[in-house]
Amino acid sequence: MPTHSEILNATPIAADAVVAQARSMFDQGYRLVTMSVVDLGDGNVDIFYHYDLNNEMTHFRLTHPKDKPVPSISPVYFAALLVENESRDHFNLQFDGLVLDFNRTLYLDEEITSTISAPFCKISTIQKKD
């Protein structure tokens, strides 16, 4: 029974299996809902892949070091293009094989990219004015 809100129960996945997994989900007719990125604070990030088939969701969790490039699933799911660029903006994550790389300028301008390395990481979140 699909639910509207669920305590996240994600299957762990390895970095080298991400693209193959995406390909198999694509072939089974799954829709890529989105990806979520969370900074864990210890130099790693959690990347969640949320898929949906007939309102039933499947989640995968990739725990990955922040400074290593993540394999991009945008060649499989074109829709991943925006979300991967967004993660690139917010967490300064590198993606391997991104189909259209905005290079950290999807949302952000130089003023921000030069002063904040990754706005959504813990070290630089709090931006209080004076």
Next chain:
Amino acid sequence: MYMLSNVLRNIMGKYSTRLYPFETRPAYEGFRGKLVNNIHDCIFCKSCQIKCPSQCITVDPKEGKWDCDPFACVYCSVCVDACPTHCLSMENQHRKPAPSKFVVSLQGTPRKSKKADKSAEKPAEAAAPEA
């Protein structure tokens, strides 16, 4: 062509424009308009300052000052719900536009004076327009 009956009905009937500001419609009872503070009852407990999602209220219990930036206020009425003495309320009229920004700054009597000198209690209303 289906629109014809509609536009003809419009031109036959009365226009539906409310001629604001020449004619005003009575405001709805529960509209969240201007935030007002009855400073006599304010105990400077800071509940509003803590709860405000926009952080537009500053309370100074020592001086007995209650400041609100009406241009940062988002009119959510969280402060009204949080106020223990119900001295905060919202009028059902919107705040009028202004050619310069200001802070609503109300001066009350600090809490420690209790009810001792009630006669001396006179709220002074001061405005400090910024540039």
Next chain:
Amino acid sequence: MGLLENWINKGRLKSPWVVHFDCGSCNGCDIEVLACLTPVFDVERFGIINVGNPKHADVLLVTGTVNHRNKKVLKNIYDQMPDPKAVIAIGACGTSGGVFRECYNVVGGVDQVIPVDVYVPGCPAKPDAIIDGVVTALDVVKAKLGLGEMPKVTVID
């Protein structure tokens, strides 16, 4: 000459064409600005048309916070407008940054980038408030032309 001048001034006060710029607003104020053009509020009564082109406009309506990317666009639009012009900042975000003041990508209110003539508070500002704002802006224009007094700031009324 005096007569023509008078007429032109009258035209200025009777025909404020607006251009609306959504500068990072949550759409709340945008749809209220649009609602002003529609039958129930119909600001065309005051001669206001939404021209969508800064070169034709006299009044710039700005909704929303300024961020680092759109501040250039905002400045550009302001510069493209021929004189005399007025700027109205609408909503909590446009006037001061509102709830988003402390976000990392937010510069603040519109007045950080261009001079603002009228501030319309509210989140979002009601169409009534926006109409009041335009009327106040016309008073400001009038005062600038030397035809009247600056509208007063009423803090508590």
Next chain:
Amino acid sequence: MLTFIAALIGLALTPVVGGLLAGVDRRVTARLQSRFGPPILQPFYDVLKLLGKAPMVVNSWQVMSAYIYVLSSALAVLLFFMQGDLLLLFFVMTIGAVFQVVGALSVPSPYAQVGAQRELLQMLAYEPLIIVVFVGISMATGSFKIADVYAMEKPLLLSMPFLFIALGYALTIKLRKSPFDISACHHAHQELVRGVLTEYSGPHLALLEIGHWFDVVLILGLCSLFWHTSIVGMVALLVVTYAAEILIDNICARMTWPWMLKNVLGVGLVLSVFNLLWLYVS
């Protein structure tokens, strides 16, 4: 000489009439949309205000085009009031329209460029219709002189009803009304901002606006030729025509230019040729 002075007075009155017409148009449109609407004098306020704005010139071609457009539109109106030659009038009017396009093409803005291309396509659509109407008039009267139309005993409408409909198409395009408001329109909610008018501002925009008033009066004047015998009939015809234009504007979506070319040239020319044959036979 007397006709010339009368024509000059007519020319001076034309912007007033055109402006009032635009004002009434806006008011009626507003009422059709259930709005209160602007004051009738609103177009005059707009133009006066635009005249008082600081000029922002992109290049001198643009300014020159604006002046030539207004002058040729005014000249066309003058020729009309002097009851001159229809063909000459047509060419003068075309010069104005061409310079409107030249002005738009001379600036780098993509909106103006695309607007200019569409304006050219519009000209392609309405100019053959106007020519055919003139040919019809010459077939009915024997010459291209407006004076000869006035010499006729029966209104033209009786012998050329289909050509009048064809002229209606041209009028809709010239008035920039839906479904043909594709290159520029007065309410600006469109994909090209204001198309050919995008790059004009201040006094030059006011000039173009006045030129547009001349154009509208001229085309309505051509319509009035169809019932020249009585003033009442003429006014009634014009009121009905203009009211129909406003209604059509409010019950149609904007179409694309391929549709416009197909429809206007197809339907319009078939109607006109049919009417011409009818004229020829009778």
Next chain:
Amino acid sequence: MSRTIIPFGPQHPVLPEPLHLKLVVEDETIVEAIPALGYVHRGLETLASIRDYNQMVYIVERVCGICSCIHAMCYCQGLETMMNVEVPSRAKYLRVIWSELHRIHSHLLWLGLFADGFGFESLFMQFWKIRERVMDINEATAGNRVVISVNVVGGVRRDLDKTQQRWILDELDKLEKELRQLMKTMLDDYTVKKRTVGVGVLTAEQAIQLGAVGPTLRGSGVAQDARQLGYAAFDELDFEPVTSPEGDSWARSKVRFMETLQSMDIVRQAISRLPDTELAAKVPGKPTGEVVCRVEQPRGELLYYLKGNGSKNMERVRIRTPTFANIPPLLAMLPGAQLADVPIAALTIDPCISCTER
């Protein structure tokens, strides 16, 4: 033929949204569309680290003014799941009522803008005229026209009394009558159909592969609606997702038109079954854990990923908005279209850029 790049937006009269598309155009045919975003990016999600989880309700409402109530509802439902709070059933029904009112006003707004997109000004005015009835309902019952701020974690803040309920039903009846008068114009008019039929076609397969949601997906004939998940009181109400198989602009406008009528029906159902309970439950403790929550916005499925760490601030609030998912389908729809069709195709995904960029 000559290639030119026409900028579409960010400031554009048809679209009061700062969506910027770089259109590579050959004559008037689109060859490629490249999006440029970031004009509305505020970085709202980072506010979670300096505002507490109750204040965040009012901040996520301001992700997007048009669907504010539904954003807050989704966030609150996520937190309620995380903190194991049972929401009183009256609050659930009230949430349905307000969220469906939001859907009605959002769809009417879109229908108006869409009409404006193909230059039908009087139709635009009509839709916005009747929309004011919903705005009045919002203003009278919730205290603001657009951002109504009724949701709190654990329930709702305002109640509807009997007179208000009757008034809402009256207004909805009038609204429905007026809306039905426009149905033929919107769906059958010759000029309208000429502009919408066959523009921006998206097949069902493409729609799923590109991750389309909401009316964009249902306009391609896929019956998927997050309301089927039964959040709030939707599990106790009767409705079927509206679909249309054509996949073009016309189909999407039809889906939205029919959904407006459907939402009125849902509000009526909800008012007739409104139970008599408390408005809000007490919320104990601080949020911990990870939750994924979905609701159906007017524009499609909205997903929140929430992570709490036991403090009063949330660790992460991630918002995936429907327009964010609908932009890739738009990019796939545009090549081959005419320049005059771009506003129409772009409008049919109902772009909400402030949602997209947050």
